[in-house]
Amino acid sequence: MTESATDTTPADQLGSGPGRVLVWFYGVFTVAAASRSIVQMIMDFGKAPLAYVLSAIAACVYGFITYSLVRGGEKARRAALVCCAAELLFVLVVGTWTLADASAFPDATVWSDYGMGYLFIPVVLPVLGMLWLRRAKR
Structure with a gap:
């Protein structure tokens, strides 16, 4: 029997097992x-344009990671890994920025105060995502 192009190995199935939980969380955070x-x-765009644009960027990052986890495969795994690292960087930069200069953010973003408004899930999720994606490489 020959292997078809649609057959995947367990490593290709990023959204299976614990990956399903990540897909769920990233899907919820996208929405x-x-x-x-x-x-x-x-x-009220004029009230806090920077905060609102950063929340929109967060949604795009979350959406891309969700798509990559569902899609599977090595290219998707690498892309999701890069996005998770970028997401963590954004959470740390924006979180620190909101604490250092609160006046720059008259309204909160998803990443404000390291995701405190979302139970710190925005700072934990990319770490768990990177761990899962590195494990899925094996």
């Missing part, structure tokens, strides 16, 4: 960040 930023931009 949450996108909904929040869209409503905020429509209702």
